[in-house]
Amino acid sequence: MNNPVQPLETLHDIKRMMERSSRFISLSGWSGIAAGVCALAGAYAAHQRIIYFNQSQEGKVGGAIAELRYDLILIAFLTFAAAFVLASFFTFIRSKKDGVAIWGAAARRLMWNTFLPLAAGGFLIWHLIEISGYGLVAPSCLIFYGLALVNGSKYTMGEVRWLGYGEIILGIINLWNPGRGIFFWTLGFGVLHIIYGFAMWWKYERTSNGNGETMSVKS
Amino acid sequence: MKNPIEQLNKVFDSRIRLGIMSALIMNNRTNFNELKELIQVTDGNLASHMKTLEEAGYIQVEKGFIGRKTNTTYAITSAGKKAFKSHLDALEKMIRSID
Numbered sequence: 001m002n003n004p005v006q007p008l009e010t011l012h013d014i015k016r017m018m019e020r021s022s023r024f025i026s027l028s029g030w031s032g033i034a035a036g037v038c039a040l041a042g043a044y045a046a047h048q049r050i051i052y053f054n055q056s057q058e059g060k061v062g063g064a065i066a067e068l069r070y071d072l073i074l075i076a077f078l079t080f081a082a083a084f085v086l087a088s089f090f091t092f093i094r095s096k097k098d099g100v101a102i103w104g105a106a107a108r109r110l111m112w113n114t115f116l117p118l119a120a121g122g123f124l125i126w127h128l129i130e131i132s133g134y135g136l137v138a139p140s141c142l143i144f145y146g147l148a149l150v151n152g153s154k155y156t157m158g159e160v161r162w163l164g165y166g167e168i169i170l171g172i173i174n175l176w177n178p179g180r181g182i183f184f185w186t187l188g189f190g191v192l193h194i195i196y197g198f199a200m201w202w203k204y205e206r207t208s209n210g211n212g213e214t215m216s217v218k219s
Numbered sequence: 220m221k222n223p224i225e226q227l228n229k230v231f232d233s234r235i236r237l238g239i240m241s242a243l244i245m246n247n248r249t250n251f252n253e254l255k256e257l258i259q260v261t262d263g264n265l266a267s268h269m270k271t272l273e274e275a276g277y278i279q280v281e282k283g284f285i286g287r288k289t290n291t292t293y294a295i296t297s298a299g300k301k302a303f304k305s306h307l308d309a310l311e312k313m314i315r316s317i318d
Contacts, residue, residue: 007310007313008314011307011310011311013234013238014237014241015241017238017241020242021245022245104256105246
């Protein structure tokens with residue numbers, strides 16, 4: 001203990017260990033990019049479906065709105081499923097590379113803290129669809145998703161917070177532009193995810209060893 | 220003034236034990252496998268360090284089962300928290316004394 005740098009190094013180790021054990025740090029930038037691409041594809045499909053609906057409405061009166069609603073919910077569900085699977089896949093790859101368990105206490109905390117605002121938002125959106133408040137669906141998605149991200153950012157990389165702020169701001173702007181849900185949806189879930197994913201990849205994964213540093217263990 | 224080196228806790232000389240304490244102070248209860256992955260040591264190595272910490276009264280061990288598999292979980296005791304904190308304080312003092 002006569003080396004003066006050692007206590008500093010020890011404190012550094014402790015800090016790193018605390019970070020490692022309390023935050024889920026394997027979230028890959030590729031997950032963000034993949035989710036964003038899925039969202040873009042989903043938004044495109046929804047947009048096409050709405051155009052088709054508007055065209056077919058010119059010939060006949062009424063009727064097909066229930067069908068449109070069903071299809072849009074289906075598209076949203078498929079988009080979410082694809083984004084979720086791909087995002088999990090890239091995160092799984094990264095956690096393997098870093099040698100961190102994917103399902104530890106940190107991951108559980110992250111899941112619970114993002115799931116809670118999402119679930120609350122889900123109920124609100126469900127009811128909005130029931131009462132035909134369609135103009136509020138996209139802003140609610142964005143706002144609750146943003147809140148979930150800000151809440152979850154305490155348990156994963158802190159940068160997620162900025163993505164959350166972006167989603168909340170878009171959602172709020174969307175409140176006063178109710179007819180442009182798909183545009184804001186595309187911007188929030190597509191473009192923002194891709195920008196975020198790319199930034200994270202640039203910051204942490206560009207170099208092959210990333211931040212998967214481990215405590216050098218010697219005793 | 221007392222030499223701060225004397226205030227360093229001998230139990231925390233090992234970096235592995237320091238790592239275990241850092242992980243446990245952030246988590247209420249952690250099981251053996253999670254700790255092993257976090258600290259990246261072998262089973263035997265981790266077990267012997269856990270034993271030392273348990274004997275010092277810094278951690279509390281609970282043996283349970285998930286189905287048929289044993290599930291040993293660890294939690295930091297209040298004595299452990301106190302010891303870890305004063306060790307950190309001693310380290311801080313050492314760093315301050317450098318300038």
